[in-house]
Amino acid sequence: MKTRVLVVAALLITAAVSWNSAGHTQGFPQRPITMIVPYAAGGGTDAIGRAIGESMAATLGQPVIIENAGGGGGTIGAVRAARAAPDGYTILLHQPGLAAAVALYPNFGVNPEKDLVGVGLVNVGSLMIVGHKSLPAETAKDLVDWAKRTGKRLTFGHPGAGSMGHFCGALMEQALKAPIDLVPYRGGGPAMADTIAGHINLTCVGINFGVEQMEAGTLKGFGITGREPFPAAPKVEPLGIAYPDLDLPYWHALFAPVGTPQPVINRLNEALRKSFSDPRVLKVFESNGMTLYPESQRGPEAAAKLLASEVKRLGELVRAQNIKVAQ
Numbered sequence: 368m369k370t371r372v373l374v375v376a377a378l379l380i381t382a383a384v385s386w387n388s389a390g391h392t393q394g395f396p397q398r399p400i401t402m403i404v405p406y407a408a409g410g411g412t413d414a415i416g417r418a419i420g421e422s423m424a425a426t427l428g429q430p431v432i433i434e435n436a437g438g439g440g441g442t443i444g445a446v447r448a449a450r451a452a453p454d455g456y457t458i459l460l461h462q463p464g465l466a467a468a469v470a471l472y473p474n475f476g477v478n479p480e481k482d483l484v485g486v487g488l489v490n491v492g493s494l495m496i497v498g499h500k501s502l503p504a505e506t507a508k509d510l511v512d513w514a515k516r517t518g519k520r521l522t523f524g525h526p527g528a529g530s531m532g533h534f535c536g537a538l539m540e541q542a543l544k545a546p547i548d549l550v551p552y553r554g555g556g557p558a559m560a561d562t563i564a565g566h567i568n569l570t571c572v573g574i575n576f577g578v579e580q581m582e583a584g585t586l587k588g589f590g591i592t593g594r595e596p597f598p599a600a601p602k603v604e605p606l607g608i609a610y611p612d613l614d615l616p617y618w619h620a621l622f623a624p625v626g627t628p629q630p631v632i633n634r635l636n637e638a639l640r641k642s643f644s645d646p647r648v649l650k651v652f653e654s655n656g657m658t659l660y661p662e663s664q665r666g667p668e669a670a671a672k673l674l675a676s677e678v679k680r681l682g683e684l685v686r687a688q689n690i691k692v693a694q
Contacts, residue, residue, distance in 0.1 A: 405444025407554025418651035422642035453626030466677035470685040485670025486621035490657035493593035495577030524558035535571035542610040574656030
């Protein structure tokens with residue numbers, strides 16, 4: 368009799384939890400959603416987050432609030448997102464720095480593959496290595512040769528340890544044997560501003576940001592982190608051809624805490640996909656030199672698969688190049 372009562376009680380509890388979960392999912396969202404952007408305001412990732420967030424809010428019927436949680440090469444924001452309640456009200460916009468952090472930070476605090484689930488892939492593109500207009504060279508190799516010949520050390524600003532900007536600088540240093548001092552900032556925006564002002568020599572930016580500054584005469588382009596030339600900057604060398612380690616696809620993807628109900632993930636993915644038909648969103652993507660993934664690669668599974676493959680690829684790169692960050 369006692370066993371039967373316990374079984375009935377367990378079934379009732381399970382049914383109640385399932386009913387509450389279903390009811391919550393059906394009404395999602397009922398309050399604002401926080402999108403964590405793990406870099407400072409003003410950079411490319413922040414601009415992309417604000418664009419898709421505004422468009423997703425129109426679809427979801429609730430505001431999407433951007434929270435810039437910079438620092439630690441994007442790990443601070445990632446940890447905050449992974450430890451949030453798995454209810455869909457906290458999501459994370461991240462890029463390859465999330466995958467690289469696994470190898471760069473032994474005490475990261477979370478395992479992205481286990482503690483986060485994919486919502487969807489956002490976009491992909493290349494970066495451009497740019498420098499102050501006063502630098503007496505037109506190519507990356509010529510710049511490095513000049514620095515070696517004059518005994519100067521180049522300063523390379525990046526958005527934080529483990530970011531793609533950090534990889535750009537570290538790999539440029541190693542691939543070209545360049546005398547470079549890597550200078551961390553709390554985001555891409557401040558690093559670019561200091562490069563324009565001449566406080567540092569080089570930084571890595573979204574490819575269209577680089578083109579805009581080149582056209583304005585404030586910065587020079589010294590290389591593209593890919594194998595294909597960029598039509599708007601045909602004279603800027605695709606460094607991935609001569610230096611394969613500098614073939615670095617730069618992607619963005621949305622994630623949520625593990626345990627987030629699948630119907631909620633699907634609802635968020637639906638809103639994300641719908642944002643890709645928003646001209647304002649596409650304009651921001653274009654201005655950052657980013658393109659959409661094919662339709663078949665925009666689901667939650669594709670985001671999880673990309674993260675897993677990048678953890679492996681960038682982990683191997685970190686170990687092969689012996690890239691270190693201060694803990």
